Amino acid sequence: MRAASVDWRNRWGWNWITTARSQAGAPNCWAFAATALYEAMVRIEHCVWCRRSEGDAARGAGKQAWDLGNVGEVSIFVERYGLADPDCFPWSTSASIYSAKPHGAALSALPLSPTPDRAGRTLRMPPGHLTGLSDVDQKKTWIDSVGPMAVMVDPPGDFGALGSGIYTTMGPGAGMHALLVVGYDDPGGYWIVKNSWGPGWGVAGFGRVGYAANLLEPASFLGTRGTNPDPWAKRRQRNGCLIESGNGRSHNNFEVFLRKGLKIEHWWREHGAAGFPWNRAEVVRSTDVWRDSFHDDCLECPVAVQSTFNRNYELVYKQNVTNRLRHVYWDQASGNWYDATDFGPTNPHGMPGFIQSTRGAPGDFEVVVLNSSGQLEHWTKQNSAPWRTHRPGEWYLRSMFGSGIVDTGPSLVQSRNGITSELEEGQGELHFVALGAYGELQHYVLPPGGAWTKVATFGGGAQSGPCMIEGAFAATDELTPGNLELCVARNAQIEHWWRNHTFKTWQKSATFGSDVRCVIGMLQGSFGYNLELIVERLDLQYQHYWRDGAGWHQGVILPP
Amino acid sequence: MSEQRRRTPRTVGELREQLRERGEPWEPNPRLRDEEPLPDPPRGGLEPGEGPEENQEPKPFEGDLGELLRESPPANPLVRERWRDQELLREDDPGAREGTPGELEEDAGTSG
Numbered sequence: 246m247r248a249a250s251v252d253w254r255n256r257w258g259w260n261w262i263t264t265a266r267s268q269a270g271a272p273n274c275w276a277f278a279a280t281a282l283y284e285a286m287v288r289i290e291h292c293v294w295c296r297r298s299e300g301d302a303a304r305g306a307g308k309q310a311w312d313l314g315n316v317g318e319v320s321i322f323v324e325r326y327g328l329a330d331p332d333c334f335p336w337s338t339s340a341s342i343y344s345a346k347p348h349g350a351a352l353s354a355l356p357l358s359p360t361p362d363r364a365g366r367t368l369r370m371p372p373g374h375l376t377g378l379s380d381v382d383q384k385k386t387w388i389d390s391v392g393p394m395a396v397m398v399d400p401p402g403d404f405g406a407l408g409s410g411i412y413t414t415m416g417p418g419a420g421m422h423a424l425l426v427v428g429y430d431d432p433g434g435y436w437i438v439k440n441s442w443g444p445g446w447g448v449a450g451f452g453r454v455g456y457a458a459n460l461l462e463p464a465s466f467l468g469t470r471g472t473n474p475d476p477w478a479k480r481r482q483r484n485g486c487l488i489e490s491g492n493g494r495s496h497n498n499f500e501v502f503l504r505k506g507l508k509i510e511h512w513w514r515e516h517g518a519a520g521f522p523w524n525r526a527e528v529v530r531s532t533d534v535w536r537d538s539f540h541d542d543c544l545e546c547p548v549a550v551q552s553t554f555n556r557n558y559e560l561v562y563k564q565n566v567t568n569r570l571r572h573v574y575w576d577q578a579s580g581n582w583y584d585a586t587d588f589g590p591t592n593p594h595g596m597p598g599f600i601q602s603t604r605g606a607p608g609d610f611e612v613v614v615l616n617s618s619g620q621l622e623h624w625t626k627q628n629s630a631p632w633r634t635h636r637p638g639e640w641y642l643r644s645m646f647g648s649g650i651v652d653t654g655p656s657l658v659q660s661r662n663g664i665t666s667e668l669e670e671g672q673g674e675l676h677f678v679a680l681g682a683y684g685e686l687q688h689y690v691l692p693p694g695g696a697w698t699k700v701a702t703f704g705g706g707a708q709s710g711p712c713m714i715e716g717a718f719a720a721t722d723e724l725t726p727g728n729l730e731l732c733v734a735r736n737a738q739i740e741h742w743w744r745n746h747t748f749k750t751w752q753k754s755a756t757f758g759s760d761v762r763c764v765i766g767m768l769q770g771s772f773g774y775n776l777e778l779i780v781e782r783l784d785l786q787y788q789h790y791w792r793d794g795a796g797w798h799q800g801v802i803l804p805p
Numbered sequence: 806m807s808e809q810r811r812r813t814p815r816t817v818g819e820l821r822e823q824l825r826e827r828g829e830p831w832e833p834n835p836r837l838r839d840e841e842p843l844p845d846p847p848r849g850g851l852e853p854g855e856g857p858e859e860n861q862e863p864k865p866f867e868g869d870l871g872e873l874l875r876e877s878p879p880a881n882p883l884v885r886e887r888w889r890d891q892e893l894l895r896e897d898d899p900g901a902r903e904g905t906p907g908e909l910e911e912d913a914g915t916s917g
Contacts, residue, residue: 274850317860376873406817408837410831420849421850495879495880519897
């Protein structure tokens with residue numbers, strides 16, 4: 246039986262709807278409603294905020310700021326080419342040429358074309374993903390059991406003046422307008438809609454439309470399922486060797502890269518099969534017949550990133566050939582592993598931190614690694630123009646910081662903290678936590694344009710470098726940063742710590758597990774904000790842990 | 806009040822007065838001043854059937870919605886709980902054992 250009332254802005258204690266935006270002076274409501282629909286469904290299906298660009302939806306569909314349209318046109322474009330984020334192609338009311346022309350320095354000020362890494366930063370949707378419903382009870386059932394729906398209606402002229410209360414005007418329409426229906430309330434007799442007339446309309450951009458107005462009842466509603474969000478959208482909610490990829494029936498398989506002896510193995514957990522089986526995919530080694538340059542050279546578990554280079558897997562690990570870090574990548578297009586380069590200090594220690602940052606598009610790769618003198622080195626691989634100081638693809642030492650560090654783990658995070666705009670390019674402070682000589686955890690921050698600074702010391706007695714993500718807790722909408730979540734091994738157990746960006750103090754949440762050597766992978770994924778861990782055990786096997794509403798649980802041990 | 810007898814308000818003040826007279830359960834945005842004309846923000850939707858045939862939105866589904874929904878059960882356990890209440894989940898759904906540690910299955914091929 247369907248619920249008597251649903252409001253996806255607050256369901257099960259979570260908000261699933263992105264903030265209301267403004268279509269400004271452009272008649273592009275249809276692009277805004279469609280974008281809002283996709284954003285809501287990614288949030289519901291993958292528990293991650295996934296800001297998409299109305300500009301990408303509208304201009305990609307071949308329409309300018311003066312064109313009328315409908316949600317179906319956007320869906321055709323999204324089905325074929327995906328839907329990108331605003332940093333790839335922002336919303337604007339200016340005329341735009343939507344082409345594959347790459348950005349150059351001289352063009353960077355104008356949103357003429359999407360960034361060259363668009364293929365790796367788009368939400369993907371399956372064919373025929375829109376479902377239309379006309380029966381009122383079916384619409385409500387869908388909203389209750391699946392999610393919000395887009396609708397095209399013809400509201401009267403006073404609709405633009407709606408503030409609070411329940412809109413009930415019946416009258417001649419003043420023009421077709423697309424909305425997102427985010428809920429309904431049978432006892433109160435109204436629908437809840439998200440509009441695209443800015444936060445000043447209704448209450449924070451949302452309004453209540455009475456059943457008595459008979460505005461939404463005759464219209465066909467459009468819903469969708471099967472979202473496959475890009476790794477760029479999910480990047481903050483994961484770290485280390487563990488990735489939630491777009492593979493599998495629900496586009497949420499876990500992929501993990503593990504050291505076995507000197508080899509790297511790729512495993513995955515299949516979420517479309519009963520029991521969620523873990524499977525070994527392959528041994529990671531060079532498949533480039535002309536440059537068989539890496540295999541059996543791994544000394545420490547790799548740190549993985551699924552990048553905006555067409556969702557490629559990028560691995561960085563300590564290797565025994567030159568005793569530096571090696572960067573290798575899986576090319577999704579060819580299905581091959583390639584050697585990128587070796588870089589970093591000689592004889593590095595521990596697992597490095599490794600992320601793709603917001604500097605440029607494709608964003609630069611950033612690595613923080615511990616050198617043999619107990620200092621942290623920050624290395625950057627410049628991935629995009631302008632090439633003023635470094636060659637394309639060059640890894641370079643950017644800075645050194647800290648001292649007396651004894652171990653590191655995959656704890657490098659680029660936070661959303663301090664970013665006030667929906668555009669993130671070049672913004673976002675870097676956070677890194679390392680293990681000090683007394684088992685204490687040292688928390689460093691690099692603000693944009695600044696220098697690495699130690700901001701906190703906490704914990705004690707830790708035995709290895711930690712793993713850290715910026716998770717979903719406290720991220721009440723797509724613009725608000727989530728808490729830092731950190732797990733570290735201590736006394737062969739795992740300690741879970743967290744830090745809110747407003748209160749800035751580290752709090753220990755739990756101690757659990759056994760036989761743990763170090764935490765090497767962490768994510769907060771599609772399973773209702775559960776935290777998932779991969780740890781290396783003292784017997785050199787690997788084990789999965791997860792936390793749900795009932796607490797932390799031990800999962801399967803992957804064999805050596 | 807019937808639609809025919811209602812005059813179209815020209816200003817926010819007139820709209821406020823009409824709403825009060827009719828006892829309507831909504832109010833214009835308090836930021837709007839009485840003397841302002843009714844805001845007319847841009848819309849932009851095509852009428853159904855307008856535009857090329859291939860760009861039309863899908864026709865409304867006709868059939869058993871429950872069966873349609875069951876083709877793609879959700880992964881999110883919060884939504885799955887709702888599906889359980891609605892008896893939408895199938896017994897043999899692969900995700901029915903979520904929350905379990907997973908099983909080990911070696912050399913099963915590639916992840917696709």
